[in-house]
Every structure is written in structure tokens, then in C-alpha cells.
Amino acid sequence: MTGGGFDPVAFLEQAVPVASNEDVDEMRDLLVATLDEYGADPVVDDAGNTIAAKGASDPETHVVLNTHIDTVSPHVPYDREDGIIHGRGSCDAKGPLAALLSAFFAVDPAPDARVTLAITPDEELLSTGAAALDLDGDMYIVGEPTGLDVCTAAKGRFEGTVSLSGVAAHAAEPDSGSNAIDALASVLDALRAFDAERETHPDLGEATLTPTMVDGGENSNQVPADCRLVVDRRSVPPETADGFRSELTSTLQSVVPEGVGVDFQLTERPTPFLEAFATDPDHELVTTLASASRDAGGRGDVRPFTAATEASYFSPAPVVVFGPGVLADDEGAVAHAEREYVTTADVRTAAAALEDALATLVD
Missing domain, CATH: 3.30.70.360 (Alpha-Beta Plaits)
Structure with missing residues (x-):
């Protein structure tokens, strides 16, 4: 259990059974209720983004945590066995969301720092939520299944x-x-x-x-x-x-x-295309999170991400992609596949790494 009493695995067990492939309302309700329970005072904006923040209103350091609550179709039912959670969204991206929530609840920003949690509703289609965000962050961590590696670039x-x-x-x-x-x-x-x-x-x-x-x-x-x-x-x-x-x-x-x-x-679309981004591998955000991932039990390798993400909307500010789960394993596709899963150990490791990194970045 991490995050000041918040259990990311218990949250994930609630979240994965909630179908959010066609409509995110029920999943957003769960997220808002969870944030309310832990005193985070969330707001839902006109684009459907769920936003919560803690720390200074005019910070010198502002770290933004982002991921999404929508999933691709079809919905795959929840199942759990031997430390593995199966089901649609388990790794893309409710597992990363659980880890980010744990870190957000645990962090205590310094008087001149701020941490914002911004969860979007439409990443898998048109990114209408992310396109509407205007957060002015100094650093961004985007939750996606990276196998606990820190991804600094994507096409x-x-x-x-x-x-x-x-x-x-x-x-x-x-x-x-x-x-x-x-x-x-x-x-x-x-x-x-x-x-x-x-x-x-x-x-x-x-x-x-x-x-x-x-x-x-x-x-x-x-x-x-x-x-x-x-x-x-x-x-x-x-x-x-x-x-x-x-x-x-x-x-x-x-x-x-x-x-x-x-x-x-x-092709015409109502939001900008997801463009390429690249963050300096030597930036404090990268080195801090990679070190925290290794200390928590992950590899913490630094590499590119192989899929498109909303991280590009936050560039050129330093942005990394990080989270539990993998896009594919030795047997084939995991994310977006019928066999989608994440291990509970990876969820807890990701949560611990994010908590440690945030404590360093906004201390």
C-alpha cells in the first residue's frame, strides 16, 4: 500500500471492470469519487478532463502527471490470477493511472512547487481533452505501458x-x-x-x-x-x-x-496531429525518474516509446512517458489485444518510483 493509504492495485481492480471504450462517464465518476475520497478536490472541465492539483498557485516548479481513461474497443472483461490483472485498460492505461494516483496522493510539494494531475478522456481517438489543456507545466510525466522504462521520445x-x-x-x-x-x-x-x-x-x-x-x-x-x-x-x-x-x-x-x-x-481532424517529440536524456526529469525506477525494482532504461501518445502536446517542455505494463511481450500484442494484462508487482513498482521521483522533483 502506498500513496498515504491509497492502494493502486485495489483501485485498478475497481477500474478495469468499468467499460470505457465507448463512453468514459462511469470511469470518470470512479476517478472523481476516488480523488474526492482523498481530499483532492477535482474539477472536470468543458473538454471532459479531470484535473486536480496541490501546492503553490504561482510555482517555481510545476510537474504535471497525465494519462487517459478511455480504452479501445471491444471491452475485455476483468480477471485476476497469480498477481496478474487481465482486462481492457489494465495496462493501457488504467495501470499507469493507478500508479500516478498513488504518487499524486503521496506527494507533498515544497512551498514554491506544484503538482497537477490531468486525466484526459479521448486519447485513443482524437485527443480532444489533451488539446484543450493549458497547464503551463515545467515537466510532464505521461502514463503509458513502458515496462517501467523512461521513454524520452516518440515518432x-x-x-x-x-x-x-x-x-x-x-x-x-x-x-x-x-x-x-x-x-x-x-x-x-x-x-x-x-x-x-x-x-x-x-x-x-x-x-x-x-x-x-x-x-x-x-x-x-x-x-x-x-x-x-x-x-x-x-x-x-x-x-x-x-x-x-x-x-x-x-x-x-x-x-x-x-x-x-x-x-x-x-486528413481533416478537430485536433492537432500527434507530432514527434524528444526530451534531452540528461534532463533532471529523465535521470531522476530512471534512478527512481531502478531503485524501486524496475530496469529504468531510457529509450524511445514505440507508439503515439499525447506527450507530444506537452512538448517542447520536458516530457517523458512511463508506467507499468508493456505494449507487447514475447507472445505478441498486449495493449489493445484480447490478452491485455498488467502485473500487480509492476503497478506497485511504478507507484513507488513515481512517488520517489516526485518527492525529488518538487522538494
Whole structure:
């Protein structure tokens, strides 16, 4: 038991059975009731974020703890055996939430410090909660299943559509039109070469640009006037979504055949894309949490995170991703899978590490 009497495993046993894949209301109610029980005085903002804070109102040091309460579908029922909690959300991310709550309840910030807990409702879809947060933190810890490692960087993910426009004609006289599908050859060549001269990121490796979906043409005996190609971009710093869109557009415009128009637009969404981020591995936030994780019994390795997270919304402030559980193990996928689980030992270790690190950061 940690966190001033709060038991993170007992909370997790309550939280995992609560389905939060389609609606987070019941899970948010549980979270708010738990915060109320421990005197945290939470508020729920207009975006559905649950926020609680302790410490100075105008701090010199402000640490923000963040994770999410929504899960992917379908809901997987709760089960527990031999120190393992199974079920949807057990590791992504109710296990990390339990550990963060334990640390939040336990921390006693110095008079000039503040700790804020900010729990979002929509991480798995559009991040509408995180996009609405305005917390002005000096450091951020984002709870996700990292195997108790401290993750300092992650690639971003952008998506968009290349639209090619030609001129329709009878297939018996192909030269009388402009074939939009035929122009795909030069587009695909350009995509393969797009990052050829780009430097490899020291932590995240190479950016990737992958064609994922294509459609075009209306009739089998007609030169197609239109073709659309969806691409998936996994970015590395310092690339931004707008910078990627502009660079790819100009590249494609330079390679398509004469008579074919080309346009590239990012997929419309109400919130910013999750962009790449990278925190200095030597920053106090990283070294303190890594040391605390090792002292508590974890590996405490420092490495990149392999999935997209809302951590990018908090960059360029120093931000790390940390928590119990794993995205995948030797048998295959864990998070988002039917066999999702987290060990109770890892939950307690994560809670102890976070408590120790917070005590150092805001002392």
C-alpha cells in the first residue's frame, strides 16, 4: 500500500471492470469519487478532463502527471490470477493511472512547487481533452505501458491524401486524355525517395512515409481523370505536420507528368496531429525518474516509446512517458489485444518510483 493509504492495485481492480471504450462517464465518476475520497478536490472541465492539483498557485516548479481513461474497443472483461490483472485498460492505461494516483496522493510539494494531475478522456481517438489543456507545466510525466522504462521520445503520426487529376478519355485513344492513375508511378518513386537525404534521428531512427490506400477511375474502358492515394507518415523531430504537408506538396508537384494536377492535404481532424517529440536524456526529469525506477525494482532504461501518445502536446517542455505494463511481450500484442494484462508487482513498482521521483522533483 502506498500513496498515504491509497492502494493502486485495489483501485485498478475497481477500474478495469468499468467499460470505457465507448463512453468514459462511469470511469470518470470512479476517478472523481476516488480523488474526492482523498481530499483532492477535482474539477472536470468543458473538454471532459479531470484535473486536480496541490501546492503553490504561482510555482517555481510545476510537474504535471497525465494519462487517459478511455480504452479501445471491444471491452475485455476483468480477471485476476497469480498477481496478474487481465482486462481492457489494465495496462493501457488504467495501470499507469493507478500508479500516478498513488504518487499524486503521496506527494507533498515544497512551498514554491506544484503538482497537477490531468486525466484526459479521448486519447485513443482524437485527443480532444489533451488539446484543450493549458497547464503551463515545467515537466510532464505521461502514463503509458513502458515496462517501467523512461521513454524520452516518440515518432509523430500524420495522415493525408495525394489527389491526382487528369483528363478522362476513351481507353481506345489514351493519348487524347491525361491518365491520373499512370501518374502514380512518379508519385510512388517520389515517396520512396522522400527521406533519402534526411538525417537519421539519434533516438528515433528514420522517418517513414508509407502509401496505405489507393482508389481511382470510374470505368474499365476509360482513361481515369482522378486518383487518390492515402499516405501514412511517421515523423521525427523537428518535422511538423504543416512542414511535412508543404514539403511533400512541392516535391510531388515537381515530379508528376505534364497535364496531371497534384494536390496533397492532411486528413481533416478537430485536433492537432500527434507530432514527434524528444526530451534531452540528461534532463533532471529523465535521470531522476530512471534512478527512481531502478531503485524501486524496475530496469529504468531510457529509450524511445514505440507508439503515439499525447506527450507530444506537452512538448517542447520536458516530457517523458512511463508506467507499468508493456505494449507487447514475447507472445505478441498486449495493449489493445484480447490478452491485455498488467502485473500487480509492476503497478506497485511504478507507484513507488513515481512517488520517489516526485518527492525529488518538487522538494
